[in-house]
Amino acid sequence: MLSRIKTDKKAVSEMVGYVLLVTLVVTMGVLVYAWVKTYVPTATIECPDDVSIFIEDVNCTDSILKLNIKNTGMFNIAGYFIKATSNPTEELATIDLSPNLTSEGNNASKAVLFLQENSVQVGDEKTSIFNLQGQVIYSIEITPVRFQEIDNKIRFVSCSEATIKKEVNCIETGPPH
């Protein structure tokens, strides 16, 4: 009887040991996995190389900037960021013109967007009108944007590689609006 009790005790002890060991290993595994997973590089948010946009025409009269762009790339786009320089010596365009949009489209996300999806199809032309309200500008910088699926999520992507610049003659100030 005594030897049987001793045997039972040993059996329980081993089982507890295994359970603790397995629990410990599984817990450590989960913790290490969660930590290492953040270091695994995922898909970078970037535009395809063949996104391209072209300024067909731009003119400025009485502080009204009329811009006609054409999608000359291989992908549909959703719209564009538009920024301007207010000084001929400025290297970077920093004035956001999207709030000045008065024509078709909307200026959500600080960009001129025509619809939520990539509605500007390859070859499409779009004309936008901006009321500069007397703002003097010397050049404009346009960067196409599009929505694309990355890791099963729809992301808003700026295509900075396809940025174009153009000098504009918009230095005469119009009447205040």
Add this chain to the structure above:
Amino acid sequence: MKKRGLSPVIATTLLIVLVIAIAVIVFLWFRGMVKMEATKFGKNVKLVCEDVVFTASYSGGSLQISNNGNVPIYDMNVKKEGDGSYDTISLKNDILNSNWPTIGLNQGQAFSEDISSLIDTGTNKITLIPVLLGNTGEGEETFVCDEQYGYEIIIT
């Protein structure tokens, strides 16, 4: 005999409770010691620093920055170097009525500010170091990218 029979069960229960209690205490202590790494877009914020793309220029006291990438820049540290010393300022917090957007410089956005009063005469180089906003288990936290991801401007 019955008393002796109960003893191993109680001892085992006590052992398990003790081990779990100690493990919880050690885990809580260790978590406080080791700061949880922040993540952004599901990956470590250190890796996201590689994806930050921006251009900058400084002329006539005016600093201009344009975020050309797809990673929002929450803040920008300006490291001023010259005369064998350096100092770092934040464009978001260290400038009164700063033009820096409250939520950070999102994709496609640009920033312009006259920082001539903050640049000492001995300063010969400034480095713009992006600061990102990441998520930890306890909320949002800022992360200053390494200087290697900074943008150097030589001041003449």
